[in-house]
Amino acid sequence: MLFNSLVFIFAFLPLVLVGYFLLLHWRLTVAARSWLLFASLVFYSWWDVRYLPLILGSILFNYTIGGVLVEYDDLKRKLVSKKAIFVVGVTANILLLCWFKYLDFFIGNVNALFGTGLPLLKIVLPLGISFFTITQIAFLVDAYEGLVEERNLLNYALFVTFFPHLLAGPILHHKEMMPQFDHLRNKVINWKNLYFGLALFFIGLFKKVIIADQFAAWATPGFDTAPSLTFFEAWLASLSYTLQLYFDFSGYSDMAVGIGWMFNIRLPINFNSPYKATGIIDFWKRWHMTLTEFVTTYLYAPILRSFGRITFGVSLAAIFLAMLISGIWHGAGWTFIIWGGLHGAALVINHIWRKRKLSMPRFLAWLITFNFVNASFVFFRAKSLEGAMKVFAGMAGVNGVTMHRSLKKVHLLERLGVNFSGSWLDGINGNDRTYIYALLALVFAVTCRNSMQAVEGLKPDWKHFAVLVTIAFWGLLNISQVSEFLYFQF
Amino acid sequence: MRYKRLVLILAGMLVVFVALNGVIWKSWTQDLITDAHFDGGDLTRMGYIPGSKMPRHNRVDLPRRHISLKEYAGQPVDMVTIGDSFSQGGGGGYNRYYQDYIATRYDMTVLNLDHYKDVDFITTISLFLNNGFLDKVRPRYVLIEASERGIKELAHPVDFSRVEPLETVRGYRLYPHASHPPDVSFINNGNFKFLFNALWFRFTDHGLFGDVRVADLKGDFFSVTKGDKLLYLPYKPKFGAAEVGALNENMNMLADRLSAHGIRLIYMPYVDKYTLYRNWLVRPTYPESQFFELLRPLAKRYQYIDTKELLREELAKGEKDIFYADDTHSSWKASEKIFSVVRFP
Amino acid sequence: MITLEMLNPIFRQVFDDESIVLTRSTTADDIEEWDSLTHMNLVIALELGFKIKFALGELQRLKNVGEMLDLINRKLA
Numbered sequence: 001m002l003f004n005s006l007v008f009i010f011a012f013l014p015l016v017l018v019g020y021f022l023l024l025h026w027r028l029t030v031a032a033r034s035w036l037l038f039a040s041l042v043f044y045s046w047w048d049v050r051y052l053p054l055i056l057g058s059i060l061f062n063y064t065i066g067g068v069l070v071e072y073d074d075l076k077r078k079l080v081s082k083k084a085i086f087v088v089g090v091t092a093n094i095l096l097l098c099w100f101k102y103l104d105f106f107i108g109n110v111n112a113l114f115g116t117g118l119p120l121l122k123i124v125l126p127l128g129i130s131f132f133t134i135t136q137i138a139f140l141v142d143a144y145e146g147l148v149e150e151r152n153l154l155n156y157a158l159f160v161t162f163f164p165h166l167l168a169g170p171i172l173h174h175k176e177m178m179p180q181f182d183h184l185r186n187k188v189i190n191w192k193n194l195y196f197g198l199a200l201f202f203i204g205l206f207k208k209v210i211i212a213d214q215f216a217a218w219a220t221p222g223f224d225t226a227p228s229l230t231f232f233e234a235w236l237a238s239l240s241y242t243l244q245l246y247f248d249f250s251g252y253s254d255m256a257v258g259i260g261w262m263f264n265i266r267l268p269i270n271f272n273s274p275y276k277a278t279g280i281i282d283f284w285k286r287w288h289m290t291l292t293e294f295v296t297t298y299l300y301a302p303i304l305r306s307f308g309r310i311t312f313g314v315s316l317a318a319i320f321l322a323m324l325i326s327g328i329w330h331g332a333g334w335t336f337i338i339w340g341g342l343h344g345a346a347l348v349i350n351h352i353w354r355k356r357k358l359s360m361p362r363f364l365a366w367l368i369t370f371n372f373v374n375a376s377f378v379f380f381r382a383k384s385l386e387g388a389m390k391v392f393a394g395m396a397g398v399n400g401v402t403m404h405r406s407l408k409k410v411h412l413l414e415r416l417g418v419n420f421s422g423s424w425l426d427g428i429n430g431n432d433r434t435y436i437y438a439l440l441a442l443v444f445a446v447t448c449r450n451s452m453q454a455v456e457g458l459k460p461d462w463k464h465f466a467v468l469v470t471i472a473f474w475g476l477l478n479i480s481q482v483s484e485f486l487y488f489q490f
Numbered sequence: 491m492r493y494k495r496l497v498l499i500l501a502g503m504l505v506v507f508v509a510l511n512g513v514i515w516k517s518w519t520q521d522l523i524t525d526a527h528f529d530g531g532d533l534t535r536m537g538y539i540p541g542s543k544m545p546r547h548n549r550v551d552l553p554r555r556h557i558s559l560k561e562y563a564g565q566p567v568d569m570v571t572i573g574d575s576f577s578q579g580g581g582g583g584y585n586r587y588y589q590d591y592i593a594t595r596y597d598m599t600v601l602n603l604d605h606y607k608d609v610d611f612i613t614t615i616s617l618f619l620n621n622g623f624l625d626k627v628r629p630r631y632v633l634i635e636a637s638e639r640g641i642k643e644l645a646h647p648v649d650f651s652r653v654e655p656l657e658t659v660r661g662y663r664l665y666p667h668a669s670h671p672p673d674v675s676f677i678n679n680g681n682f683k684f685l686f687n688a689l690w691f692r693f694t695d696h697g698l699f700g701d702v703r704v705a706d707l708k709g710d711f712f713s714v715t716k717g718d719k720l721l722y723l724p725y726k727p728k729f730g731a732a733e734v735g736a737l738n739e740n741m742n743m744l745a746d747r748l749s750a751h752g753i754r755l756i757y758m759p760y761v762d763k764y765t766l767y768r769n770w771l772v773r774p775t776y777p778e779s780q781f782f783e784l785l786r787p788l789a790k791r792y793q794y795i796d797t798k799e800l801l802r803e804e805l806a807k808g809e810k811d812i813f814y815a816d817d818t819h820s821s822w823k824a825s826e827k828i829f830s831v832v833r834f835p
Numbered sequence: 836m837i838t839l840e841m842l843n844p845i846f847r848q849v850f851d852d853e854s855i856v857l858t859r860s861t862t863a864d865d866i867e868e869w870d871s872l873t874h875m876n877l878v879i880a881l882e883l884g885f886k887i888k889f890a891l892g893e894l895q896r897l898k899n900v901g902e903m904l905d906l907i908n909r910k911l912a
Contacts, residue, residue: 006675006677010504010508010677191493191494191497192493194493194497195493195496195497195500198497198500460492460493460496465496465499465500468500469500469503472500472504473507476507476677477677477678477679477681477682478679479675479677479678480674480675480677480678480679481674481678481679481680482523482674482678482679482680482683
């Protein structure tokens with residue numbers, strides 16, 4: 001089920017909320033927790049029930065391994081070492097992820113390398129598997145290192161499946177979630193949380209439905225269908241995607257956090273105006289923040305530790321390696337590996353720059369950072385390396401510069417070799433709105449308060465309420481859209 | 491407690507919102523914007539205008555029917571046709587293909603070619619001639635149909651020497667004539683647009699959303715509730731005598747090339763809805779396109795079908811539903827009229 | 836027993852800043868270079884320097900020198 005679906009907003013969410021608070025009202029906390037777990041499982045299996053056993057199996061497996069690790073020191077007969085159990089547990093998780101996510105990529109590369117014709121397995125990626133795998137690996141690590149004290153299957157299962165974060169994060173840590181589920185007793189309905197949660201949810205919905213989906217309409221043809229792109233088409237396609245991704249992903253995270261608030265559950269914040277960043281280190285403190293925290297804690301630190309000494313060079317190598325792995329985690333494909341590698345390299349450069357105490361005008365720093373991020377997302381979005389190269393070729397002007405024919409009168413442009421056409425943005429299904437909206441959205445993302453800050457300033461007065469209602473209805477109406485195009489064209 | 495009040499008011503508003511959407515959907519928009527109830531009707535859908543709907547379903551009862559290029563299996567053909575959406579049964583409903591009237595009336599085998607995305611009709615026919623396809627099919631006639639709106643495309647210089655193998659031409663991307671309306675939920679922005687357009691149309695000739703215009707006719711020209719309303723898309727004729735002359739020259743050149751192979755060219759420009767009905771408007775807002783008037787006197791070495799003249803005769807007689815009230819396309823009545831008058835020598 | 840004086844050189848080395856003087860209440864906000872990444876460098880340097888091992892899951896929360904000192908001493912006890 002998607003947050004931006006009418007069945008979620010008008011049926012699922014109200015039902016779960018009402019049931020939850022009724023059960024809490026009757027002091028049935030175990031029932032309330034079970035109700036949330038049940039709802040989360042329904043949410044997960046809405047489109048495809050086939051993977052329900054998979055996620056349940058994964059939860060039971062990890063809970064059991066975690067339990068053995070926690071109680072290991074008290075066991076009388078120790079058949080295998082604690083480390084062996086831990087390694088088996090983590091490996092099983094990684095193998096599961098590899099099977100579903102990377103096997104076809106691996107087979108494809110083997111075929112390309114050795115000229116073999118092994119058939120692809122066309123495995124469908126189960127929803128949320130990347131997320132529920134890494135949160136559970138973190139749980140195993142903590143269990144192994146003695147940080148897990150509380151043991152409760154219901155809380156654990158709820159921590160993994162809680163529907164606001166299940167499909168796309170924010171990435172949760174059991175330490176911050178399981179105690180919250182344990183203290184549901186105190187969590188009777190809180191109207192302020194409910195109101196703020198609704199506000200954040202509808203802001204997120206607006207970002208997704210009104211902003212992100214509009215940019216998707218230009219990015220998708222630019223990346224997927226256009227055989228080649230001219231200069232402006234390519235820049236607007238990449239910019240559209242960069243804006244789409246931010247408004248989509250951060251909108252989703254807003255909705256997730258907002259839903260959490262409605263249930264009086266605090267989820268961590270995932271975005272903090274990333275496009276305001278004036279450096280790539282800064283960017284990763286603002287973009288997908290829960291992932292950054294996960295990567296620093298569970299990837300960077302162990303890599304660093306394994307080197308056995310701390311030098312500047314070693315920490316740079318660890319950064320690069322961690323980002324490379326994070327790139328692979330994002331998706332099975334060379335484009336993602338390159339994306340991770342690029343960010344790793346950029347972080348390395350940024351750290352060297354900082355170490356040397358060099359400086360740069362703020363605007364220039366922002367410009368370089370944003371353009372780097374924008375270019376890196378071309379790899380992130382493109383379906384193949386050729387697809388990415390197509391966009392880069394256009395951005396570099398290989399296919400020429402075409403502008404709207406009304407600019408033909410500007411002779412300077414003509415002398416510079418600019419072409420003119422009425423259909424200058426056809427490759428991305430664009431029109432004048434494309435660059436105007438892209439510019440507006442960019443200025444908005446760079447200068448305005450983000451949704452979290454906006455909600456913090458929310459007051460219970462009619463002025464704010466009117467704005468909220470407008471945003472809410474605008475978003476709701478556009479979940480399902482009709483357009484005034486000729487379906488049967490001349 | 492203020493928060494409680496706001497949450498409850500918001501919840502109440504959401505309930506009303508859902509109910510209102512449901513009412514508008516069931517009463518009007520489901521009919522207007524989905525094809526759940528009938529085929530065609532672009533203008534009522536794009537303008538969210540109830541009252542001009544002509545419910546219809548695709549149905550053909552003419553004994554002889556045309557074939558498409560996909561169905562063609564090498565049989566002898568009398569006439570090859572090519573054209574825009576008017577040649578693809580654009581209006582939908584009863585006997586939507588004019589080609590079926592030709593096939594039945596003149597007892598001909600009619601083959602309709604595809605409309606390719608980036609190739610004009612003259613070039614397409616020239617390509618099929620140059621690669622030997624027309625010699626294999628051996629038709630007596632080639633008919634090019636094109637809406638008045640698409641004139642400029644046929645007035646460009648044509649490279650008659652261009653040769654492409656049959657497979658290449660047939661592999662060209664098709665012009666996307668028919669696409670289906672997306673699946674929409676009963677809560678959608680169409681309901682909102684419907685409300686605003688209904689308001690706008692009270693005071694203007696256009697809605698707030700979409701390009702559809704509405705004008706008053708001097709009589710009931712359509713057999714619908716609002717029979718005296720003309721729904722149309724505004725159309726600015728961006729051509730003059732030079733373009734029409736160039737088009738005529740292109741047609742003449744093609745006619746010469748075809749006649750060398752024993753084929754006669756027929757050109758049927760299709761009159762635009764607004765152009766056709768303009769004489770019967772109470773307050774004609776836009777100038778009338780002079781395309782037909784410019785083309786008529788020119789010397790032609792092809793057969794010319796004057797749809798404007800033929801269909802205006804019908805309107806003058808008070809015939810209803812020549813075009814669909816809710817669409818940019820003509821109905822079966824227009825096809826029947828045209829091909830009861832035209833003779834193919 | 837580890838003392839503040841013993842932590843100081845490690846901090847100076849990791850953050851590349853000879854002017855650092857630690858107190859129990861020093862936090863990440865007081866040292867410009869102390870962010871989540873250099874924090875990891877610091878913690879691993881402490882592990883190596885005092886031959887102890889932290890749990891990964893507790894690293895992010897150690898942002899105050901006093902707590903850090905207490906945890907190290909607990910691990911060494």
